[in-house]
Amino acid sequence: xxxxxxxxxxGTTAKTLRFYEEQGLLPPAERTPSGYRDxxxxxxxxxxxxxxxxxxxxxxxxxxxxxxxxxxxxxPCEHVRDLLDARLAEIEQQIAQLAALRDTITELRRDAAHxxxxxxxxxxxxxxx
Amino acid sequence: xxxxxxxxxxGTTAKTLRFYEEQGLLPPAERTPSGYRDxxxxxxxxxxxxxxxxxxxxxxxxxxxxxxxxxxxxxPCEHVRDLLDARLAEIEQQIAQLAALRDTITELRRDAAHxxxxxxxxxxxxxxx
DNA sequence: CTGGACCTTCCAGTGCAGGGGAAGGTCAAG
DNA sequence: CTTGACCTTCCCCTGCACTGGAAGGTCCAG
Numbered sequence: 001x002x003x004x005x006x007x008x009x010x011g012t013t014a015k016t017l018r019f020y021e022e023q024g025l026l027p028p029a030e031r032t033p034s035g036y037r038d039x040x041x042x043x044x045x046x047x048x049x050x051x052x053x054x055x056x057x058x059x060x061x062x063x064x065x066x067x068x069x070x071x072x073x074x075x076p077c078e079h080v081r082d083l084l085d086a087r088l089a090e091i092e093q094q095i096a097q098l099a100a101l102r103d104t105i106t107e108l109r110r111d112a113a114h115x116x117x118x119x120x121x122x123x124x125x126x127x128x129x
Numbered sequence: 130x131x132x133x134x135x136x137x138x139x140g141t142t143a144k145t146l147r148f149y150e151e152q153g154l155l156p157p158a159e160r161t162p163s164g165y166r167d168x169x170x171x172x173x174x175x176x177x178x179x180x181x182x183x184x185x186x187x188x189x190x191x192x193x194x195x196x197x198x199x200x201x202x203x204x205p206c207e208h209v210r211d212l213l214d215a216r217l218a219e220i221e222q223q224i225a226q227l228a229a230l231r232d233t234i235t236e237l238r239r240d241a242a243h244x245x246x247x248x249x250x251x252x253x254x255x256x257x258x
Numbered sequence: 259c260t261g262g263a264c265c266t267t268c269c270a271g272t273g274c275a276g277g278g279g280a281a282g283g284t285c286a287a288g
Numbered sequence: 289c290t291t292g293a294c295c296t297t298c299c300c301c302t303g304c305a306c307t308g309g310a311a312g313g314t315c316c317a318g
Contacts, residue, residue, distance in 0.1 A: 045254075080255050105213055125195065144308085145306065166265085
């Protein structure tokens with residue numbers, strides 16, 4: 001299978017697959033005599049895994065770590081668990097920060113509900129911010 | 130006042146102030162005969178405004194829009210209100226997406242609580258993801 | 259008159275996940 | 289034999305807000 005066909009099957013682009021190979025997410029592809037990349041159909045499953053990892057909010061570097069462990073012949077379960085835990089903690093923190101920001105902006109917005117341009121000195125640029 | 134002193138007063142770096150000037154957040158500074166930037170003390174208030182805008186989650190480009198309106202002699206109140214509304218909507222959406230992602234990962238994590246490597250086929254790389 | 263602190267410009271890189279496009283090779287159909 | 293779709297490598301660009309560093313100029317104290 002050539003790169004374009006694989007890309008379409010996996011719901012991505014040829015450009016992205018070359019990028020994944022360069023990043024070590026896909027092993028260097030076999031080549032046809034003329035130099036075209038030639039993929040086994042199973043490669044699509046690996047790309048699907050990359051997509052599942054992305055859907056779980058993992059970076060390509062983290063997904064690569066999992067694939068490397070698997071390629072070494074080991075089961076990556078524990079590492080996956082650690083990554084999920086770390087990602088979860090990050091997300092909780094991000095949510096907390098966004099919630100705080102939302103509260104801040106909500107308050108600013110309430111103050112700015114009835115703008116009175118005359119009371120805004122140019123020095124402060126905008127008294128609602 | 131030279132750039133280093135202004136930077137320290139405003140809690141930032143000389144590098145950043147040059148960058149702000151380049152981005153149009155600060156007007157081109159006056160120059161001493163030898164070419165050094167020479168700032169009026171009021172410039173610090175403008176930098177403070179930039180910081181308040183950032184604290185409200187606005188991008189430098191958005192903050193620049195507000196400053197441009199003010200520099201045109203108008204009061205930017207309404208534009209500020211629109212920006213805050215837009216930012217608020219973005220934040221709500223980001224929070225919702227993160228919450229959904231958190232739920233997804235929480236579920237994955239629960240499934241992976243007691244990893245059974247033997248049941249993970251190398252084909253799927255990791256059955257918990 | 260020398261050292262060091264400060265300033266100038268310009269170029270380049272950071273992290274993330276690719277995208278755009280040039281210049282050229284390959285392959286099958288018409 | 290040519291056209292067009294596909295492939296190859298290569299390098300640069302995107303957004304965001306800076307940051308680092310090189311090469312050189314300025315200013316003040318000792």
